[in-house]
Amino acid sequence: MVNYNPKTWIALILHSYSRHVLKTMLPAILVMAIFTGVSCYIILDYFELKPSEFPGTTTVHSLLGIVLGLFLVFRTNSAYDRWWEGRRQWGGVVNSSRNLALKLNAYLSADNQEDRAWFARMIPNFVFAMKEHLRAGVKIGELDVNEAEASALEKVEHKPNKISAMLYSKVNQLYKANVLTGDQLINLDKELKDLIDLIGACERIKNTPIPYSYSMFIKKFIFIYIVTLPFGFVITFEYFTIPTVMLVSYVLLSVELIAEEIEDPFGKDINDLPTDELAKRIKKNIHEIMR
Structure with a gap:
């Protein structure tokens, strides 16, 4: 996505994108x-x-x-x-991932560094997997996962779903270990559910073009x-x-x-959404929250 000043007429008229379209x-x-x-x-x-x-x-x-x-x-x-609908959904991803990290930061004690570090890795992993899932496919090498997690992800086609399942399993494990209360589990469930709803909305945009006859x-x-x-x-x-x-x-x-x-805003074209930048920003925010 191009960052530009809409008031600079000459710069817009002579922008390289015009040459790209003409070519x-x-x-x-x-x-x-x-x-x-x-x-x-x-x-x-x-x-x-x-x-x-x-x-x-x-x-x-x-x-x-x-x-x-x-x-x-x-x-x-x-x-x-x-x-614009794609941008709204990615705005929801930013908010839901931050809310999930903020709640986990409040619920997990500072002494529980292992679990805090795990969530600091896996929440951004979901976002990066979602970004690439809406393109050509997820590359495991781009994710911050260990050998066992990478092996589990390679066996499934829908990798964001698998990461979401890992998040759910980890939260449930902490609940059973009495690290999280029932009320906290319910609060976290909303944010985890929102992540799946958001990727589903993006998949709807990607997989449903305008009617063929039009x-x-x-x-x-x-x-x-x-x-x-x-x-x-x-x-x-x-x-x-x-x-x-x-x-x-x-x-x-x-x-x-x-x-x-x-009409497919999740690719790498000049007018597509800046999902790479959004994913990096989310990762940076999550690490700041969970450190």
Whole structure:
């Protein structure tokens, strides 16, 4: 995620991300430029068609542009809603992990360094496992675990669930050993439950894209719109149709590209959530609380 000042117009306009988007879309824009150039040559030079013979008009595309704009607004809003919902869930992870650590810090005596150190490792481990679980998969080497814990985690597919089970087992063990009271056990259960609820909400966002029909037809409408643009503009703009079509293609394709990027906010793209930084911050906070 990029940290930026929204008031610096020039810096935003010239930001490297604009070049990244342009580089990604450049093949499609060049194809449209060639297609438009060939269409202009055939209509204007080869057949030498005149307005009376080939009455191109921008009216149809103006009307279609309104409909396409509504589709793109829906597409952008739905993608941003998913991004913001993901941020809200990760805000919940920050709060629940801190609350769990604060309660354990209060319940466990300073003499019980072994258990305090164990929770100081495993709570951040859950967050790091959650972060990678929402990507390509958890790497055991990134977690602060011993050999036995690593072996147990390697045997399961859903590693955050396993770490949560370890946390539950440890809390129950402390309750049976009379280190924790029944009331304290109930208080800790809420925070442990919240962690599972939060990762479930993030999995819902990741595994449920927008309906296929919306995505398919939006792409179809964009394609049809920009492919037919040369025939609507060529008589009016002549060879200036080429840069016009390139500009319109850049605008429409960039909106769709950004929507595709932010609808899955848990990856490593420039617009995705800063889950790496959040996980490190949580780990630092937990260690400060439990030391």
